[in-house]
Amino acid sequence: MAWGSQEAGSGAVERGSVGDHWQTGAISGLLAAIVFGAVVADTGAMAAVAAMFGVDSRGLGWLFHLGFGVAFGVGYSAIASTARGSVWAARPASGGIVGLAYGFVLWVVGAVLVAPLWLRVRSVGDVAVPAIDVPVLVGHLVYGLVLGVLYPVLVELEA
Numbered sequence: 437m438a439w440g441s442q443e444a445g446s447g448a449v450e451r452g453s454v455g456d457h458w459q460t461g462a463i464s465g466l467l468a469a470i471v472f473g474a475v476v477a478d479t480g481a482m483a484a485v486a487a488m489f490g491v492d493s494r495g496l497g498w499l500f501h502l503g504f505g506v507a508f509g510v511g512y513s514a515i516a517s518t519a520r521g522s523v524w525a526a527r528p529a530s531g532g533i534v535g536l537a538y539g540f541v542l543w544v545v546g547a548v549l550v551a552p553l554w555l556r557v558r559s560v561g562d563v564a565v566p567a568i569d570v571p572v573l574v575g576h577l578v579y580g581l582v583l584g585v586l587y588p589v590l591v592e593l594e595a
Contacts, residue, residue, distance in 0.1 A: 457513045460590045465509015468582035469502050476575040487560045488551060504546075505579065512538055512583055528585045535584020536577055543576035 473482065482497030489500060515538070516525035525531045552567040 457517060457587075457591055457594070458510050460587060460594060461509040461511070461513025461516070462506045463509070464583050464587040464590055465505045465507070465512065466502060467586060468509065468579045469505020471582050472505065472575045472579035473498060473501055475578050476571055479569075479571045481572055481575065484551070484555070488554055488558070490558065508538075508542060508579075509583060509587075512587060516587060525584065526588050526591075528588055531584040531588045532581050533584065535580035535582070535587075537580070538584065539576040539578070539580020540573075542580070543573050547572050547576065 476482075482494045482501060483492070484497070485501050485504075486493050486497030489496070491497075512525075512535070515521045515534075516531075521534070524534045548566040548568060552563040552565045555561060555563045556565065
């Protein structure tokens with residue numbers, strides 16, 4: 437029986453553990469981060485990511501961004517490995533919905549609150565808190581959507 441599927445008549449949900457699918461989360465997160473980066477490429481977002489670490493390099497900003505994408509992909513796999521998450525994240529369509537919600541939460545917590553506060557602590561500039569940036573919101577939503585759709589496809593390919 438495939439991961440996240442239900443056995444006919446049993447009502448039991450078979451689900452993977454984080455140990456089973458963390459690599460899939462990492463790969464899905466990396467690919468989703470590449471798409472996210474393409475969406476926000478002309479906004480200066482990568483320079484802002486680099487500034488959070490005290491460097492002035494778009495290339496390093498990309499590297500840090502991709503690292504975040506991998507880490508948050510593994511986090512998504514942890515959610516997808518729960519009983520409720522395995523039902524919702526097991527199919528591309530519903531996984532896309534879960535991914536959109538995940539991307540929105542990452543945007544609120546990371547881009548709207550934590551990143552601007554961190555930049556202020558580091559005295560990088562006069563950054564508004566909360567930092568409402570629509571292109572970055574779109575990037576996070578795209579990240580979540582790609583992650584949520586791609587993750588169950590790659591899990592099925594593992595089977």
